[in-house]
Amino acid sequence: MSRKLGRPGSTPSLLDAKGLTVCYETGMGRVKALSSVDLAIQGREFLAVVGESGCGKTTLGLSLIGLLPPKSARVTGGSIGYKGVDLAHLSQSELRHYRGSEISMIFQEPLTSLNPLRRVGNQIAEAIILRKERKEGRTGPGETGLRVYDSRSSDIPRLPRFGKKLPRSLRSEVSELLRLVRIPDPEQIIDRYPFELSGGMRQRVMIAMALSQQPALLIADEPTTALDVTTQAQVLRLMSEIRDKLGTTIVLVTHDLAVASQVADRVIVMYAGEIVEDASIYELFSDPQHPYTKGLLACIPKGTRRDASLVPIKGSIPDLTIERVGCKFQPRCPYSMQRCSEKDPVLVRTKENHEVACFLYG
């Protein structure tokens, strides 16, 4: 049972979470949303985090960017190593230096992520201005993040007032960004308000805003779940292009293994706050090892009902307010052994590019 040390012969990771544990205080008790998670994300990687509701995938995404709800959630253990800094233990003002500029995030419902009262172009411009200010060193770790317009420099343009359209100086940059995310007719869209756009367009605007900061890492939390199938395909294709052309590392949080198979290089499967399998996409689909992964794959409807290929996983997701000893999947596992109810398995490397947390493999 070897502890995961890192992929041999690989470049140092972009982001390295070790033993990350996050707890939520709910009305019903304390919930361990993440249990000692080890995850090393490489540069230029397209990683999919897959799991069902309650598995902790959203919590993982929020932890990486430091957006856990402060009143109820806390990092109770572990670290998130990024460029030599432990993000898990930074203060909010320190995190602000990284958030948006190095690590960016987009969410499921773009309508609530965009300000309904401001034109789309203005919102993107705001993000661009922020980046320029950061580059000039006007905001940095330790600052409160309040923007103060320094009268000395006149290079950085000012944001137009409420409701006014964007001045020409900023328009070309915003147009460029919109073109990057393949929005048709960028000149028109700049002056629109969010409610005038469709779901797919809004999501692309969100991606444009996230990209305006030129982040090294983009976390996308179920970005296409609320979108139509064809729009989903467009957005996923866009994300793949962003990785190819800009070298951005993408972390896609999704409940849909099929979506992951179409775009990701690597998949981690989560269950009840733990990573149960971590493999390259081809490995996962050709040789799924963890019983839960196998179960998930068997749940995807393929062919017709007469194929009898659809096999539901018996039982249901465990109640995380109750602390259990042993493997969290054990009550539902068709292969469970005595050992499984005594100890919780950790991730073990079984092959190149394949790790699994299950006693069937050591």
Add this chain to the structure above:
Amino acid sequence: MASATPILQTVDLRKYYPIKEGIGLPRRRAQRFVKAVDGVSISIAEGATVAVVGESGCGKTTLARTIAMLTPPTAGKILFEGVPVNPRRDARKIYTKLQMVFQDPDSSLDPHMSVGDVIGEPLRGLTKLSGREVRETVIRTLTDVGMGEDYFDRLPRQLSGGQKQRIAIARAISTHPKLLILDEPTSALDASVQAQILSLLVKLQDQYGLSYMLITHNIAVAGYLSDTVAVMYAGNLVEFGPAEEVLKKPRHPYTVTLIASAPTPDPWNRHLLSTEISGEVPSAIDPPKGCKFNPRCPFAEEICTSEVPVLEEVSTGHWAACHFPEKTA
């Protein structure tokens, strides 16, 4: 089409929603309409499962609600077992034979009603069974959907999403209807729960000889559950035929794109990344002239912008509404 009377048939069904603009009496104000369902003729054979597939705004949910008589049609006919149906008069009579399951399990159940009351509601409203008989039927139905008698007194807030959906299904089958309309029954559920519900639906269909009208945007679910697939776009049927045919050999350009965009669990075939689809679903108020898909269609020609294509048989039992079906052959 089948020789036996289809259990459900619609003839040129339309549902328009008037947009009230300006001031004045309602009749004068409504000059423009949202054409949610714009002339749909569909039939469901007894014991069959027909999946109506499409994206948001295509009208599939409106179609389902109109057929379920929850909203009156603007034009066209609905025939149940060959007999024309008058939504106002015949609703209660038809509901013993036609029921519906909704998408959102949380809003499907009244938070103040116990499971037993929820399942018994159609029995109390549509049949003359005694209190004891209702209770017995409810318990039997609970067992049918895989839940025990101990759930009888539970409240919805004590149930999970999957359990709530089972109760919704139990309620729908308690009167032993012949046709069940399922509006995205698994879209709000996790993958493993979805698989459980789909298996349940298959089991119930075999057990009771039910016919299903399945509304979904999920191609895989449609393929798994149905015999026949109908594809809707902007209020119209653009393709209709056996599931195998429509999903493996689509003959309408929109269907081709739809299927290519649907993610399949196959990393060696990343068709998602190579499909090109531009534009978006057209406005339902002011759709494009001619074929509504023409602005986005790679094969569009002059005629597509002026003439509306009708459903034509492109192979046995397989219909597509396109001026150039040979382009997708």
Add this chain to the structure above:
Amino acid sequence: MRNTSLGGFRSFLRMLRRSREAILGFAIVLAYLLVGLLVELADLLHFHLLPYSVTQSSGAPLSPPSLAHLLGTDNLGRDLFSRMLSATPYDVAIGYVVVGFALVVGLLLGGYAGLRGGILDELLMRFTDVFFALPVLLIALVIAAALNSQGLTETAIALMIVWWPAYARLARGEALKVAHQNYIEAAKLSGQGSVRMLFRHVLPNISGTMLVYATLDLGTVLLTYSGLTFLGLGVHPPTPDWGAMITTYKDYILSAPWLAFFPGLTISLGVIGFSLLGDGVKEAREAR
């Protein structure tokens, strides 16, 4: 049909325990209620509960609070404490009567309008708007004139007439939210008629919000009623009423300030009690 309201009451009490304000409010409201009931019962059973007569002089006029007369005596030598107690049933009851009426009418009218929608909804709401526009004082005067008498009943009727529209509006808004839920459609598919749906599905689901509003509103009724009696409407001179007492005793504010002070205090305390209780209920529901 299984009723969850009894269990609901017990959990209601448990909920209240969480907030100190709610407990205080509940205590005040309960105290007022009990006193009112006791006094009324005593009166019906001709039991002598009050220390002194309400209408006859029992001591030296305008004497300050003492051991003999707990709140002092008024200009006619009548014991203030006895007078205040005897007014309790009326002043407490008026709140419950008016709000109760408004709640019932509002729930039925507004709930049905929200459920049905369409033209029926428009008609019912326009009807409600007519009553909304009526100012309470004017109506009280009109009713007094029309019924050719001016007393508690007439004032109560006036209050009920102007009070219910707000409840109808609120109920309609809540009912609209419910009307869009799938279980309403399922009820239609179960052959349920609108009226049955109103009682089975709409009312149970909107009652919570409405009750919170009603609880907070009790204080407002008391305040408005006291305002009316202060202006002279409502009760006749010998019959005691807190608001009327303030009117009568305001002339003695300098010589015998306790006379106007205690009725005012009692009204304020009553309103505060209702407010605290209402706030507590609202918070308790939100916490759940």
